[in-house]
Every structure is written in C-alpha cells, then in structure tokens.
Amino acid sequence: MIESLFHTTAMGDLLHVVAGILAGFLSGLVPGVGNTIMLFMLYPILMDSTLFQMLVFYVALASVSQFSGSVIATVFGVPGESSSLPAVREGKRLYERGVGNFAISSAAIGSVLGSLVSTIVVLSLLPFVATGIMKFYSTNVQFFLMWTVTLSVCVLLGNSWKQNVLVFGIGVLLSMIGEHLMPSFVFAKDVLPYRQFPMLYEGLPLFPVVVALYVFPTLWQTREQFKDFRYESTRDYVDDASMWKHIREWWKHRWSTLRGSAFGAMVGMMPYISTTVASNTSYAFEKKRGINNGTYRKDGDMDSLVAAETANNSCILVQLMPLLLLGVPMTGAESVLLSLIDSNSHVLNWQVTLEQSIFTKLALWFILINVAAIILCWPMVRHVNQLKRFSMNQMMWGTAIILVLLVFYTGSQQNATWYFFIVMVILLPLGYLLRRTETLILLIAFILQDKLMQATVIFYNINFG
C-alpha cells in the first residue's frame, strides 16, 4: 500500500521530494558520505520510481545537502565537501563569535534566492539550448561532448593527470568485462573464465563495484583525514532568535546573495567541479571586495559566507541541463543517477525531457524544495548537538555496514546474492590500493564506458571506417 502510494504519480512525486529532502539533510551531516554514496544507499527505494521521481529526488538531495553541509561546517568546522571550505573558514569564526545561527539562516535564505535566480536562468536559456540541440545533436557532437567530459575528469580532478588516466583506464577495463551489444563482442573471451562463471557475461554489477572501489576508498580517506578530529567547539548550538530577526539579518546581505547566485548560474556548466569553483570563486570575490571596501571582518565575514553558499546552490539546476538534454552527467552524483536511471529502464535525452516538460517541472520543484527545506530542516538544526554523541569512526562504520547490506539486498533482488558479494570481496584489495587516488574517476569511467565506446565506434564508422 505504502509502496504503491510512493510510486503513484502526484502523491509519489511529493513523497520523493520529502524523501530527497531528508536524505539530503543526512547526506550533508555525515562527512565523507556525500550525495554519490547517499544515492546508492537509497537506491532500493528508487527501484520502481518514475524518471521524474528519480530526478526530483536527486534535486532535493543535492540541494538540501548543501544546507546541512553548511550547518556542520559552521557548527563543528567539518567540511562535508570541497565546496564547504568557505563555510568552514567563515562559518566557524562566525559561530565562535556567537552568530552561528544567523550564519546558517542567512546561507539558507540566500540559497532559496539562489534557486530562484538559477531557475530564471535555466528557463530563459532552455528554448535556445533546446533549439540548438535539435539542430546539431549528431553523433559527432555527442562524441566531442563525451570526450570533453572524459578529459575534464582526468585533468580537473585528483592529484595528477597521469594517475587519473590510470584510474580511468582501470574503470574502463572493469566495465568492459562481459558481453557488449555495440559493437557486438565478449571482452577477453579467452582470458576470463566465462564458461565457469556465466554471470560474468552480464558484466560486473554496479553496486559491489561502487562499494569496493569508490565507497571503501572514500571512507578510508575520510577516516584518515579525521583520525585526530575532536569536536572543536565546546559551545552548544543555541538559537532563540525569531524567524523575523533571521530574515532581517539576511536582508543585510541581500546583494552578496545576488552576486553569489549569478556566480553559481554562470559556472554551473563546468564538468565535475562546478560547485567547488562556484563557491570558492564567489567566496574569493566577495572577500576581496570586502577587503577593498574595508568591510571584511577577520572574525567571520557574513557576506563572504552567504555569497559562497548561495553560489553552491545556484549551480545545481544549471548543472542538470547537460544531463537532461544530452545525457551527459556533470557531477559524480549525476553519473550515478544516470546509471540508476538506466537500471530502471528509463530513457533520458532531450526528446524525453522536452516532451514531458521535465525541466520546467523540475525548476518549479527546485524553488519549492528550497522553501520546504527551510521549513522541514530548520527545526532539526536545533538538534545538531546530538551529533557529538557519535564519533567519526562510528559514522564511517555505520555507512560501510549499510552499504555492504545493500550489496546483499540488491544482489538478492537479481537472484545473484553471492555473485554480488564475491565481486565486492575480490575488488576490495584493489579499492585499498587505490585509496589515495581520486576513485570518483574510476566510478565515472565504469558508468560512462558503454556510452563512450558507442559514441567512439559510431564516430569512427561514420567518418573513417
């Protein structure tokens, strides 16, 4: 009954939004988890969802995680993601100054305005972008886009491009295992034991690969990063100001909000680094401006914080455009979303997006989600002190255990429990070896390999074959 309610259209959409908001809130609170891992953890509830429900769930998750991420960055000085660094720097100082509650509220209210600005930008651009795509979206264009994304990933992320290329190559090789339709072949037929283990023909399943080669190294990295972590502040989070006072406080920083929104909307198209670039660039600009004007406060600058956090949120809808129109993901979490959409046998391209008015509906939901996020999550912020009860280690272990259980669950759903488990166990040592690399690149390669290969083969056949 509940399940059917969750997946029927109108009520289902609303429930997906609420689930996405709660998931996003949790995702931002637990360091190292992030949206990519959270999406995997909640995949079982998305197994029967419609395309739009999956998308609206993701928008809520991505948007609200920025909000809760800035809460723990401000209160505990813990960066959820690289885009939270300005919140750690300024938010922490503001918190120690005793205005942490206003720092959080101004960033949150600013984000709502940011969502409005990016919605206007997206809806104004959509007709032009759609017309362009309809005219020019050939295999040659697709080939160029796919390789641009691949090269961007290898150049922009991680420590060294050589290491990235190696990690990308490993992801591609793992993804090649099994049979392929386009072109039609079985990878390393004489080397891999397909006859003995016929399930290998179907390729390595996504879930165990992700747990072994992305989640495990990520949690390991986070554990090393926070091994000496102690909750710095002895001060408990307290907020006895009225809502009206919070709004008045934010009003003082309205121009920073607008500048941050504009930054976010402009850089949202940068593959895989848009939120980091948006928040850090917006922060640097606002800080420089404050120093020049003599308004920057070294004990915590609210303008810089608000601009950075607003830019973060403003990015989200803009960076969805390439995914919805071209099927090209712009973030790690979007790559995962795309693979889950494929797993659910949905098709995502500009025709589907335009025919079903997905973008317009998502844009409207995006604003509502941001408003609802404040209403739903605001009361929960008061309980943020409860997080001190859990150590980082406990959170890491909790996440890891849930994901291992999910490997069993997803395996059992496909009548392949042991296959899933064995693949995870066999790949874990590789995950350990790769723990100091950017394994998001491996994940992206694993997910995009099939599309990349198709585009490359067709491009070659059209032009040279």
Add this chain to the structure above:
Amino acid sequence: MTLIQRLAAIVIALTISAMATTAFAEKKVLDVLVPYSNTGNNWKQAVMFSEALKSKGYDSEVVHTANCFKNNRHIKDSKRPGFYFLAATDLIVNAKNKECMQKVSKKTYLVPHIYRSNAVCVRKSDNIGNNTKAILAWIGSKDRVTMASTHMLPDDFSELGNQFGNTVKKVEYKGSSKAFKGFNAGDTDLLYIGYTNREINAPNLNCFATTDGVNGTAKFSEVFPGWNMSKLVFFNHLIGANMNGKQKKDARNIIIEVLENDPKLSAYYNNAFIPTTAELEKRGLGFDDFWVDVTAWADGSVSDSTMKAWKKGKLK
C-alpha cells in the same frame, strides 16, 4: 450445536470463503521480456502488449532483460510465464558472437509474430527529390555511402557497393531508435530500418524502397537487384518462457486476440502494413520457418552439426 462445533463451522466457512476469493482473484500471468534496448521498436511493442494484456485482466509486466544472458537467467530464475520477441538474425548474432543460446524448440515456440518489410530511406532535407531513379543516381555519385542500421543484422552491406561501384559502409547503432535519431541528425547518408509507423510518419524521412514494396514504395528486388538483403523481411517470432501446454495455448489465443482487437496494437501493425500472427498462421508459417530463416541467414557460415546443436538449444 456446541461452542466447539460452532467455532469449527465458522473456521471452515471462513477458510472456504478465503480460498474461493483467492481463486477468484487470481489473475493469469503473462510477462513480456525484452532482451533488447529499451528505446527501440521491441520495447515499444512490449509496452503495448503488456497494456493490452492488462486490459484483458492479465497480470503482465514488461521485463527489460536487456540481453540474451540476462534473458536466459530471468527465465531460469522466474516462475512467471512470459514471452519474448526473437528473429532468426538475433539468434545467430547471439550464438555466434556471444555464445549465448536461446532455446527455440517446439516446447518453447509460441507463435509467429510479425512479417515486416524493411526500408531504405533518405532525408527530405537533403533535397534529393522523390524520384527513385534520382535517389539511386545520388547514391551512385558518391565514393563512400554510409548507411545507419542496428547491430543485430549479420551483414555489413558491402555487397550493395557492387551495384553502385562505390563503398557502402554500414554504421551500427544500439537499437533502431538510436539509428533513426542518428540518421535524422545527419549522421549518415542512408537509413536501413524496419518499416513502421515511425518511419512512415517522420516528416523528414523518405523511405523510397521496402522489401515488399508496401505503401507505394519501390521493391528492394527492383532497385537493389543484386543485394542479398533485398529479400530480407523482419520475420519475428514469440518464444514462450515458463509455460505448460495449457498456458501456451491460452497465451497463443490471447496474443491473437489483442493483436487483432487492441486499438493501439492493431493500429501499430495495420497502419504500417504488417501482417501479424493470425494472418501468418493462415499462410502456414510457424516453428519450422523460424529454423528455415536461421539456415538462410547463416548462409553456409554455420556447420550442419552446429545447426543441429542450436536446434537442441546447445551452442555446439
């Protein structure tokens, strides 16, 4: 009546009533498996079949098994009766290239499904005109001609180049829908595809020739006389899974019924001049013709012993 007798009577009555309700409510199950992409004609037909079956009171799901291996495993793991589409070319490509065997025996074979013409199309926006001669001259004027198609055809179209004295290059796509979209976006010069409503109604498409010359188009055998593909029609069959004899009989009847009477399904086939099961059975086509088609398509490249093994559902 003692209290115990009364209670026993109530329990028996409730049990009988519950059993009757369950039996009454139990729906017939018939899933549609799709071991292909979820964007092309197979997917589209599967969805229409499933909806038509539901409208007749069946419990029917579309299961996207995506490929031959997953399809075989689904059939093995699931207890639900179902069927999937299979053409001779699919069986050959899966068995030869991927070592995946689809069991087509009298036990699994359900009915012939459709007999559809294939088409060769050009884009109207290329301004070649409607005249078939002009189109053929345009093809002949090029040194290299690219033709979009799907990956499931065991032919590389190179033979067609002999007619025009040039090179004809087949460009494979994963599914007819992708080939269709790629062609419309200007990827290739020609499109070789199943002749369906989509192709008939596409505003920028001129499918000037088809296998059987349907809908006023030229016949392949007239415009491409030396081409081994000129006689190829898309002869599809439905293969059953997890069915006993009674279920097979029931499935056959309901399939014929929905193909003829379901508004969406009948429009889909009739508007594209595609004969379906009842008509094909009238023509005497069935199980044996599937294997005749496989032998014809294998074109001597498969040994007799391998063919015998395939008929038994084994690779070699």
